[in-house]
Structures are given as C-alpha cells and as structure tokens.
Amino acid sequence: MVILMASLSLPQGLAAGTVTVDHRLFPGLAEMDGNWAALAVGSDGKVYAGLACHGCDGHMVMYDPAADRVSDLGNLTRLAGEDNLQAGPQSKIHAKFGEGTDGRIYFGTHAGLWFDYARVGTREGYPGAHWMAYDPKTGAVQDFGIGPRFEGINTGAYDPKFNRIYGLTHPRGHFVYYDVATGKAVDKGRMNNFESICRTLGIDDEGNVYGNIGAGQIYKYDPRTDEITELPLHVPVRQKGISLGRDYEKSETHWRTVVWDRETRKFYGVDESASLLFSFDPHAGPYGEVKPLGQLCAAGMEDRRDIPYATLALALGLDRKLYYAVPQKEFDYGGSAGAGVSHLLSYDLRSGAKEDLGEMRLADGRRVIGLNSADTGRDGTIYFVGAIEARQEPGRPLESAGTIGGVPYRLALVIYHPKRSGR
Amino acid sequence: MTQRALVFIVLLAWCSVFARAQRGPEYDAVVVPQNRIDARDLGYPPADVIPNGDSAITALTVAPNGNVYGATSGKAAYLFVLNPRHGYVQPLGTIPDTAAVSNALAVAGSGEVYIGTSPGGHLLVYTPQREDRQPIRIKEACAVKDLGVAVKGESIAALAIDREAQMIYGLTSPNAHFFKYDIAGSAFTDAGVVANSKPYGEKFETRKMFSAMLVLDRAENVYASGENGFLYKFNQAKQALEKLALQAPAIPGREPWTRVESFITDAAGLIYGGTSDGYLFRFDPAKLRVQNLGKPLLAPQITALALAPDGKIYGVGGSEQDMARLFSYDPAEGAYQLLGFVDVNRRPYYSWQAYVIKTMASGLDGTIYIGESERISRLYLFYPVTTK
Numbered sequence: 170m171v172i173l174m175a176s177l178s179l180p181q182g183l184a185a186g187t188v189t190v191d192h193r194l195f196p197g198l199a200e201m202d203g204n205w206a207a208l209a210v211g212s213d214g215k216v217y218a219g220l221a222c223h224g225c226d227g228h229m230v231m232y233d234p235a236a237d238r239v240s241d242l243g244n245l246t247r248l249a250g251e252d253n254l255q256a257g258p259q260s261k262i263h264a265k266f267g268e269g270t271d272g273r274i275y276f277g278t279h280a281g282l283w284f285d286y287a288r289v290g291t292r293e294g295y296p297g298a299h300w301m302a303y304d305p306k307t308g309a310v311q312d313f314g315i316g317p318r319f320e321g322i323n324t325g326a327y328d329p330k331f332n333r334i335y336g337l338t339h340p341r342g343h344f345v346y347y348d349v350a351t352g353k354a355v356d357k358g359r360m361n362n363f364e365s366i367c368r369t370l371g372i373d374d375e376g377n378v379y380g381n382i383g384a385g386q387i388y389k390y391d392p393r394t395d396e397i398t399e400l401p402l403h404v405p406v407r408q409k410g411i412s413l414g415r416d417y418e419k420s421e422t423h424w425r426t427v428v429w430d431r432e433t434r435k436f437y438g439v440d441e442s443a444s445l446l447f448s449f450d451p452h453a454g455p456y457g458e459v460k461p462l463g464q465l466c467a468a469g470m471e472d473r474r475d476i477p478y479a480t481l482a483l484a485l486g487l488d489r490k491l492y493y494a495v496p497q498k499e500f501d502y503g504g505s506a507g508a509g510v511s512h513l514l515s516y517d518l519r520s521g522a523k524e525d526l527g528e529m530r531l532a533d534g535r536r537v538i539g540l541n542s543a544d545t546g547r548d549g550t551i552y553f554v555g556a557i558e559a560r561q562e563p564g565r566p567l568e569s570a571g572t573i574g575g576v577p578y579r580l581a582l583v584i585y586h587p588k589r590s591g592r
Numbered sequence: 593m594t595q596r597a598l599v600f601i602v603l604l605a606w607c608s609v610f611a612r613a614q615r616g617p618e619y620d621a622v623v624v625p626q627n628r629i630d631a632r633d634l635g636y637p638p639a640d641v642i643p644n645g646d647s648a649i650t651a652l653t654v655a656p657n658g659n660v661y662g663a664t665s666g667k668a669a670y671l672f673v674l675n676p677r678h679g680y681v682q683p684l685g686t687i688p689d690t691a692a693v694s695n696a697l698a699v700a701g702s703g704e705v706y707i708g709t710s711p712g713g714h715l716l717v718y719t720p721q722r723e724d725r726q727p728i729r730i731k732e733a734c735a736v737k738d739l740g741v742a743v744k745g746e747s748i749a750a751l752a753i754d755r756e757a758q759m760i761y762g763l764t765s766p767n768a769h770f771f772k773y774d775i776a777g778s779a780f781t782d783a784g785v786v787a788n789s790k791p792y793g794e795k796f797e798t799r800k801m802f803s804a805m806l807v808l809d810r811a812e813n814v815y816a817s818g819e820n821g822f823l824y825k826f827n828q829a830k831q832a833l834e835k836l837a838l839q840a841p842a843i844p845g846r847e848p849w850t851r852v853e854s855f856i857t858d859a860a861g862l863i864y865g866g867t868s869d870g871y872l873f874r875f876d877p878a879k880l881r882v883q884n885l886g887k888p889l890l891a892p893q894i895t896a897l898a899l900a901p902d903g904k905i906y907g908v909g910g911s912e913q914d915m916a917r918l919f920s921y922d923p924a925e926g927a928y929q930l931l932g933f934v935d936v937n938r939r940p941y942y943s944w945q946a947y948v949i950k951t952m953a954s955g956l957d958g959t960i961y962i963g964e965s966e967r968i969s970r971l972y973l974f975y976p977v978t979t980k
Contacts, residue, residue: 290911290914319913319914358967359967360968363945397645
C-alpha cells in the first residue's frame with residue numbers, strides 16, 4: 170500500500186503551482202461559520218448550499234450562474250417554524266442535498282451546539298431535525314416536520330427513485346428516512362457511536378443506500394425489503410499509529426465521502442484518516458467489490474501520520490476526473506489546526522493519473538483555507554464551499570465568521586473551471 | 593469589559609465550539625469514570641456475535657452460581673450467559689418463536705433458567721449443561737423445553753421467582769394478567785389483572801399501564817404496579833391479588849400514565865422502584881408506606897435499578913429517545929450521586945456509549961451488569977466504589 174501511495178503522489182518537496190479560483194460571497198451572511206457536504210447543483214444549473222452558524226440560525230442559499238447572483242433562500246429556524254421557541258436553533262444543513270423528479274431540492278436540518286449532550290431532550294435543547302424541500306418553481310421551502318426527536322441529520326442523501334430523504338442522526342447514529350410520497354418518517358435504529366457517524370451515505374442507481382459501520386465495513390439498505398445488511402466488504406482504512414490526538418477527536422474508521430459515477434456504475438471515495446482513494450462497485454459479485462486506488466493527498470503528505478483529515482470536497486467532473494480539495498493543515502473552520510492553503514487534486518478515472526493542481530488562491534492572492542463540499546455544474550464547473558481569507562474593505566468593518574489560526578475567514582462559494590484552466 | 597476582551601472571549605468560544613463537534617477530552621467529565629466500567633460484545637466478534645438488530649438486551653438476571661443470563665429482543669430473541677470467571681459473553685442460541693424477552697428471565701435454585709416469551713406468551717425452561725465446554729451458538733436454537741402458555745392470547749411481559757417456594761410469577765401483555773407457575777406442579781394460575789383499561793390519551797397511547805417488572809419482599813409477597821399507578825400485591829398467605837391503597841409517585845394528575853419501570857429489594861426487605869416519570873421511591877411492604885425519593889435526572893423514566901454490596905442503589909434513566917445516564921442513591925445519606933453517561937472508551941480497540949438501557953443486574957461479587965437495548969448493543973460491567 171505504501172508503494173502504491175507513493176506512486177500516486179508527487180515527489181516530496183516538489184512544489185505544486187497555484188490554481189486561481191473564482192469565488193462568490195454570501196451577502197449579509199458573514200457570520201455563517203461552516204459548511205459541510207451541503208452543496209448541490211440542480212438540473213437548472215443553480216447551485217444550492219447550506220451555511221452553518223453555531224449558536225445561531227443556519228441558512229440555505231442559492232447561486233444562479235446565469236444571473237451571477239447569490240440569494241438567501243431562508244433562515245432555517247424560521248423555515249422550521251421555530252423562531253420563537255427559545256430552543257436549540259436549526260443551525261445547519263450538514264448533509265447532501267438531492268433533487269427529486271419534481272425538481273425540488275430535498276434535505277434535512279441539523280443543530281449547531283451540543284453542549285456535551287447535556288441538553289438532549291430538554292426544553293432549551295434541540296427539538297429535532299426537519300425534513301424539507303425547496304421548490305425552485307415557487308421559491309418556497311416546504312417543511313415536512315420534525316423527523317428524529319432531539320437529534321440532527323448529521324449525514325444525509327436523497328434518492329429520487331424512491332423519493333426518500335435518508336439520514337444518519339447525531340448524536341445517536343440512527344439510520345432514518347422520510348418517505349416524501351407517504352409522509353412517513355422511519356427510524357431503522359442505531360448504526361454508529363456519536364463520534365464515528367459515517368459522514369456520507371451513497372445511493373446507487375437502483376436506490377440502494379450504503380454507509381459504513383465498525384472499522385470501514387460497508388452496509389447496504391435496500392428500500393425494496395426495508396432491510397439493512399452488513400456486507401463482507403471493507404473500505405481501505407489506515408491502521409492507527411501513534412496517536413496525535415485526532416483519533417480522540419475524530420473518527421478514522423469510515424469513508425469520508427463517496428461520489429456516484431453513472432458511467433461505470435461505481436462509487437469513488439476517500440477514507441477519513443488518510444484520504445485513501447477507492448472504488449466501490451455495488452453490482453460486482455454477490456456483495457459488491459472494493460478496490461484501493463492509492464492515496465489522494467497533497468505533495469509531501471503521503472504516508473504521513475499528520476496528513477490533514479479528509480474533506481467532503483470531492484466531485485466527479487465531466488472530464489472524468491475526480492476533483493478533491495485538501496487543506497494544508499487540519500481543517501475544520503474555527504477548530505482548524507491553523508491557516509494553511511487548500512490544494513486542488515485531480516484523479517483521472519481513465520488513466521489513473523493523479524495531479525496536484527496546486528494551491529487554491531483567489532484572483533487577489535488570498536488563500537482558500539479549506540473546503541468541505543463539492544459538486545459539478547452542468548457545464549463542468551466544479552463548485553466548492555468553504556473558508557477563504559476575509560479581507561477588510563476600505564472604509565468598512567471587517568466581516569468575518571471568526572478566525573482560523575488567527576486569520577479572519579468567511580464562507581464563500583469557490584468556483585473552478587477545469588476547461589478555462591486548461592486541465 | 594473592553595470590546596477587545598469581548599472579542600477574545602467570543603473567539604475562544606468559537607474554538608471550543610468546533611472542538612466539541614467531535615469527541616474531545618472534556619467529554620471524559622460527563623461519562624462514568626473509565627476505570628469503573630467496561631463493555632463486552634455479545635459473543636466473539638466479528639462473526640460469532642448476536643447479530644445487530646437482534647442484540648437489544650431486555651432481560652438480565654443472576655443465577656445462584658453467579659453466572660449472568662441475558663436475553664435480547666429484535667427480529668429474533670437470543671439467550672446468552674456470562675460466566676464472570678471467563679469474562680466473555682457466550683451466546684446460547686435463538687429462543688424459538690420469540691422476538692422479545694422483556695424482564696422475563698428467572699433462574700431457579702436448581703440453576704434452570706425460565707424464559708417468558710413475546711409474542712407467544714410461552715414459559716420456556718433452559719437447563720444449563722457445561723456451557724463453558726459448549727461452542728457459541730448463533731444460528732442454532734437454544735435447547736429449551738416449552739412449559740406452555742401462561743395466559744392464552746397474551747405475551748409474557750415480566751417474570752420473577754420465589755426460589756424457596758419454587759414458584760414463578762409473571763405479568764402478561766397487553767391485558768396485565770398476573771399469573772403464577774408452580775414448578776413442581778407444572779401448573780399455571782391466572783390470579784387476575786392489575787389494569788382493566790388503558791388510560792385516556794392521544795391516539796398513539798394504546799397500552800394499558802402496568803409495571804415493567806415484578807418484585808418480591810422477604811415474606812415472598814409479589815408486587816406490581818397497575819392502573820393509575822396503584823401498587824398491587826400478590827398476598828402469599830391468602831394466595832390472592834390485592835390492590836393496595838398506595839400509588840407510585842407521580843405529579844398530581846399524571847397518575848393514569850404512571851408505571852413502575854424498575855424494582856429491586858434491598859437486604860432489609862425494603863423495595864425501591866423507578867417510575868416512568870423518573871422518580872425513585874422506597875416502599876416499605878411491612879408498613880405499607882411509599883416515600884418519594886425525588887428525581888435524580890432531568891429525564892423521564894428510571895429504566896433499571898441494581899443494588900450494590902454497600903447498600904447503594906444504582907439506577908439508569910432516560911427514554912428511548914434520550915441518552916441514558918447512571919446515578920446512585922445512598923440510603924444511609926439520603927443523597928444521590930450523578931455518574932454520567934454509560935460510556936466505554938478503550939481506544940484504539942473499542943469505544944461505545946449506551947444510549948438506551950432497559951435492564952441491570954447485580955452480580956454476586958458486586959459487579960453491576962448493564963444491558964444496552966439498541967440495534968447494536970453491548971453488555972456493560974460497572975464496578976461500583978464500595979464504601980463499607
């Protein structure tokens with residue numbers, strides 16, 4: 170494995186270049202402090218994102234590339250009808266969106282603060298996640314109500330085939346879903362411990378849902394039988410070495426994210442601990458097949474214990490390349506280890522070639538510090554959401570969400586055009 | 593406070609906010625001390641374990657020889673044993689035609705294990721035979737003998753045993769029959785019901801309210817709670833079921849939805865109970881007196897109780913949608929100690945927290961066994977600090 174990793178990475182010490190990316194800020198929402206997974210490009214080309222705010226209300230936003238306009242689609246606590254509840258706010262969309270055959274964008278909400286779970290089930294605690302849908306035709310968000318009581322949708326995905334929103338709850342790690350047609354909310358029970366909830370649910374073209382349990386074991390939920398099966402398949406997960414603290418803070422036993430490739434009918438994903446790349450073919454053999462594809466990391470980070478934690482910023486481009494944004498330093502917005510600069514990596518599914526496209530910087534040279542969601546536009550544009558350096562404009566106060574390693578940051582939609590970049 | 597100081601505090605708060613998004617060392621302060629707790633998988637992982645989905649532990653009991661027997665609920669129910677000298681859980685196989693065993697395990701003086709089943713309502717008996725020498729049984733059925741159905745059309749919802757008299761007592765669901773089974777005579781007797789009708793309520797409130805457990809006093813009378821939280825006594829002398837003029841503690845007006853979730857008897861013959869509203873109470877069967885000992889947790893339901901060798905009562909509270917916490921009550925001091933979440937952190941080997949707990953049992957050596965009751969469940973071993 171080590172040999173394979175090295176062969177897929179640039180030689181240590183070889184500096185990558187710089188990739189200049191475009192960006193859009195979210196006007197009036199400078200206090201939004203995080204984004205995880207919540208980014209999707211609709212069939213109409215519009216880009217939807219969920220912005221998180223710890224201790225306050227999250228927002229759903231939309232970017233219309235045709236009009237080059239960012240819109241705030243709403244305050245999540247208000248959309249949930251809980252604005253005056255004096256209870257834990259709807260602070261996040263913490264999971265992937267999905268588009269239905271009706272064109273609506275489906276998702277579940279999440280809490281921000283957990284207080285070491287001291288408030289679970291209390292009056293001032295979080296009431297529970299809401300299942301929701303945004304309708305681009307009307308511009309309205311429909312609230313389907315609370316799904317899991319006192320818990321948020323930590324991980325989620327929507328399946329247009331069965332018209333269901335799936336989720337893994339936080340803190341108790343239950344596999345839940347909301348059946349949109351029948352209005353039925355279902356809890357299939359616990360899958361994970363609170364600190365090791367699988368961060369992405371993958372859905373194949375038959376509507377089967379996949380996640381991780383235990384030490385990288387894949388499970389499958391089949392909507393036809395309504396049953397969860399734990400498959401004899403594991404994703405590559407690095408054995409833990411000397412702890413540098415992360416294994417206490419974060420799970421290192423699951424895939425971090427997967428994307429579905431319609432062409433090969435396979436998932437591609439990276440593990441949490443070391444961004445080990447793999448493919449998962451759910452249709453091969455009786456249970457499916459996992460193939461390790463090496464390590465997808467920035468130059469010089471291969472096989473290092475202190476490689477930054479994997480991000481959720483993985484997308485499959487129209488050019489058959491996986492695009493993956495990795496931070497230079499352990500990145501989790503205000504909880505980051507410091508302010509580095511994100512690298513953009515690519516992996517060509519046709520050739521297996523990996524490339525470190527370089528440091529992601531804005532046109533004015535500011536750093537893209539870290540990204541945690543990605544999706545591909547209909548024209549091949551790769552969209553990300555994450556943290557960029559905030560800069561004070563002349564005559565105006567600094568607008569930031571906080572600091573990362575002492576550097577003020579704010580959230581932005583980061584836009585990469587593979588064609589324009591000549592890639 | 594200066595604006596600069598305020599900004600610094602806010603920034604500091606943000607850092608800790610993100611740090612708390614995952615498990616951090618500060619979480620150690622809200623869970624039980626890690627030198628006092630451990631967990632066991634239900635079998636030999638990865639293959640020979642009671643499957644996820646069938647592993648919710650819903651009954652625990654301790655045999656006269658110290659072995660701990662447990663039963664699970666799910667699509668299928670399993671029986672298991674833990675020999676404290678071995679220290680691991682040995683699955684004994686599936687319980688035939690059974691999906692749930694709810695506080696319905698009892699071990700006779702002979703060592704035979706009696707199992708009350710749901711939904712069938714059968715009373716089964718399992719005879720241990722050199723279990724230590726037997727292989728783990730996962731897919732095979734446990735070798736049990738069917739003693740018959742206690743009350744036709746009813747599931748068995750709780751069991752207790754009088755080892756001296758060789759008499760088993762039970763409650764049935766959904767209609768709250770109190771029955772006894774004479775081991776020597778192999779005969780069931782239906783002694784009546786402890787709840788006639790379900791309380792008024794919302795459309796989802798469909799069950800009659802009666803206790804989740806039974807308990808015996810030193811005179812071998814048997815107690816349950818029934819409709820409106822009233823205590824019922826099976827009078828050993830009269831061989832009759834009596835409704836006592838005593839109710840489990842409840843906020844006035846909430847009696848119709850009150851039931852006793854857990855019972856234990858201490859060495860002096862005093863009975864302790866935990867209610868659906870989360871009150872701990874003491875019931876003196878000799879004086880027919882109930883004392884409300886208050887509410888240790890900000891949570892409904894005390895789902896399980898166990899007695900430590902020093903006389904302290906250990907309990908667990910929290911609903912199905914909650915995150916269970918452990919507490920203790922010292923009768924000598926009249927004081928509670930709140931011990932935190934039931935969590936085992938043995939990284940990098942295993943780490944797991946029990947969110948739903950429905951049963952506990954006290955081992956002969958003072959170890960308290962805690963049964964997690966979720967899709968993926970483990971058996972926890974808690975080692976209390978004894979003060980006497």
